[in-house]
Amino acid sequence: MSEPDVVYIGEKPVSTYVLYILERLKKGSRKILVKARGHNISKAAHVTEAVHRMSGGKTKYGDIRLYSEEVGEESEEKSVPAIEIEVISLL
Amino acid sequence: MSEPDVVYIGEKPVSTYVLYILERLKKGSRKILVKARGHNISKAAHVTEAVHRMSGGKTKYGDIRLYSEEVGEESEEKSVPAIEIEVISLL
Structure with missing residues (x-):
């Protein structure tokens, strides 16, 4: 197993993250770990759902984990x- | 299996949902399904993490599902x- 790509969701627009992840998938990434905290958690969901839609359904979810950071x-x-x-490629 | 309690996260303060869920757990609820959409997804994570902490670690997560609604x-x-x-009681 190769290490997954990690994408931290911050203050950039949703589209920036979506396009970056679609590009990674196109280049052969098998698994992308999307991480966010605080109010960016909603944005992370927005990003992964948009990636699923815009890839034509060519992603599925692996583990989804909630936790707390100090x-x-x-x-x-x-x-x-x-x-x-975890966003897993079906390409 | 009994049906889980369902809690929809909306515009009320985080503490309102936390106290409600803690009360349900105290009254014997075994499983609570916390649902949210859009910007309230972050609030849902805030609520379930606070419930875990304030119950003294007496909850664990079951399935966590992301999807889209029209x-x-x-x-x-x-x-x-x-x-x-899914918030599962360990009480």
Whole structure:
């Protein structure tokens, strides 16, 4: 098994991530791990669903994992929800 | 198997959903299905992670499913990402 490509969903537009992932799939990537936290979790879902649609259904989901990450300074550490979505190529 | 409780995440504060779910678990609910779409997907993750933490780790995840729903009028139908998160009681 090769390591999956990892894509972190941040503040760029949805289309930027979608086009990047479609390009990776076209180049032969078998598995892409999409990671996001906080309010970007919704965007990650938006991205992976758009990739599925725009690839003509040529992706499926592997594991989808929810967890928490601690962020911030030690005295003001807070817990932020995070997601990891495995996108598997059917190409 | 009994049907799971279903909780739709909407515009109320995170704490409202967290307290409701903790109450359901305390009353013996074995499985709660948390559903959200669009920008509320992030809130759903926030809710289920907070429930896990505030229950003292007495929940685990079952299936987590991402999909799309069609919303709006026929002529302006658009696809919105959605999530279903199974929260299983360990109490």
